[in-house]
Amino acid sequence: MPHHVVPRAAALATALLLLAAGAAFADTISGDADLVADGTQATHDLGVVAPGAVLTVPVSFVLRCAGIRHVDPGQTVTLSLSGVGEPEGGSVTATDGVIGPVPPTWGDDTHGISGCPTPTPDPINASTPSMATVHAPITPGGPYTYSLMYDRTLFPSGVSDATSITSAVIAASFTLTVVSNTPPVLSLPSDFSREGDTQGGWTADYPGVSATDAEDDPDPTPSCSPAPGSVLPLGTTTVACSVTDGGGLSASGSFKVTVVDTTAPVLHGMPSDIEVGTMSAPGAVVSWSGPTATDIVDPSPYVGCLPASGSTFPVGETTVTCTATDDSGNPAHASFQVTVDLFGARFDEPIGPTKEIDVNLGRVVPVKVQLWRNGVEVEQPSAGALLQITECDSPSTVRTYDLAWQPSARRWTARLDTSGLSDGCYQGSILVDGQAAGSFKLVVTGSSPTPASIRARSAGALSASPSKADKKPH
Structure with missing residues (x-):
């Protein structure tokens, strides 16, 4: 291909070598912005371009210390385009490049330094690269070569500026190939x-x-x-x-x-606070329907509660904490309270401490009972006190009576009418705020009444001991 060369500036003699550095060339028609490459490369291939393509590529420079004449510390070297070689149909222009200011550690021939300081200063890269604008020919072919030659100017001027930079050519060149179809x-x-x-x-x-x-x-x-x-x-x-x-x-x-995955699961169906009653000092077994969990990424996160459902809970309040954990280890927590109340009941005659009574059908049984919750006498529960009658072999409720509070006797009473009941076994349960506080066994027979129509069995132990204050005689 025809190649036109414009005369470049005269060679300059110095003890420093100033070279165009390939480290600043762009190796891309694909827009690669990585301008770093090892070493200084005066020639760079720009690859395949479209007809008439315009490329902007940087040209950097490296100043190295050598010989006995040096650019003075504090001086700035400006590199200006002085000549170009370009193919027919193509052109290239370039802005000025700048090196410096040169640091104080650089060799200074005006102060008697012979050669470079020890250790030799590191090379100085251009602070401002020269930006070359390359116009590709419209005719497919290549490789086409573009040559750029630079002259230098030092500022401020020094005593030996004319000899402080070698006469070696300060140049860079590019090659490219023009094709009618370029890669995407x-x-x-x-x-x-x-x-x-x-x-x-x-x-x-x-x-x-x-x-x-x-x-x-x-x-x-x-x-x-x-x-x-x-x-x-x-x-x-x-x-x-x-x-x-x-x-x-x-x-x-x-x-x-x-x-x-940094998002925790979401718990669903957490139980509400639970309150149960027991007549056993060690506590009560409490069960509930466990919660479930959903997670954005994990289809089946682990869900567990501590203490677990079905555990024996002591008297008092216990916090149950439920946790859902996904496969990535993200946890979600929620809690509810389980309250266990300890109830005690003492039945007065005719039921008595045995908590068992046999009666003839149709008789009315006076139920008289003293109640304690957590050692404190029950006087006025929020939901009241009830007597619930069920068959011994069935949970179905047969009858329910309201218990009345007798302040003078410090007890609860109800009249249990057996009329209409069938022969058989029944359980009478005392409920305080819906919780079982005590019970007795009732056996109903259809035989004729006897003079002792209601008889209690021999004395026995209480289901739960009242506090010392409650044991005072009435």
Whole structure:
């Protein structure tokens, strides 16, 4: 290809070598912005471009200390384009580049330093690169070569500026190839993380994936694997993408997606606070329907409560804490209270301490009972006190009576009429605020009444001992 060269500036003799550095070249028609490469490379291939393409590429410079003449500390070196070589149909221009100011550690030949200081100062990279604008020919072919030559100016001026920089050529060059169909340019996002949004992971969506093509209209559409809409599992997945233009040229690349789960499960159906009564000092067995849990990512998070349902709870208040944990270890907590009240009941005659009585059908049994809750005499419960009659072999309630409080006798009373009951065994339960506080056995027979129509069995132990204050005689 014809190649036109513009005369460059005269060579300059110095003890310092100033070179164009390939480290600042862009190696991309695909828009790669990584301008760092090892070493100084005076020539750089810009690759394949479309006819008439315009590229902007940086040219950096490196100043190295050598010889006995030096750029003075504090001086700035400006590199200005003085000549170019360009192919027919192509052109190149460039802005000035700047090195410096040079640091005080640099060699200073005006102060008697012979050679470079020890240790030798590190090379100085350009503080401002020269930006070259390259216009490609419209004729397919290549490689086409562009040469750039620079002159230098030092500021402020020094005693030996004319000899402080070597006469070696300060130059850089580019090559490129023009083709009628160029590969598409694939744009991909950087690696990123997402919170899981569905069972199993995250629903893939890649809004940063796109492609452009100099010849295709519309631009080609890239494809990725796993595809958008797929569920990416927890952890890191590499997504591979590619695009092919109408001329069969392709571009490909990849990025990584890390799916995390930091969202705790949600507990459902937590039990309300539970209050139960017992006539046993060690406490009561308390059961409930356990809660469930849902989680965005984990289809079946673990759910457990401590103490567990079915445990024996001591008298008093106990906090039950339920926890749901997903596969990622995210916990959710909730709690409720279990209150166990200790009840005691002492039946006066005719039932008495045996808590068992036989009667003839139709007789009225006077029920007289003293009640304690947690050692305190029960006088006026919020929901009242009831006498509930059930068959011994069935939980079905046969009759219910309100118990009346007798302040003078410090006891509760009711009249239990056996009329209409069948022969058999019954249980009489005392309920305080809905909790069982005591019970007795009632046996009804249909025989004729006897002079002693109501007889109590021999004395026995109380179901629960009252406090010392409650044992005072009435």
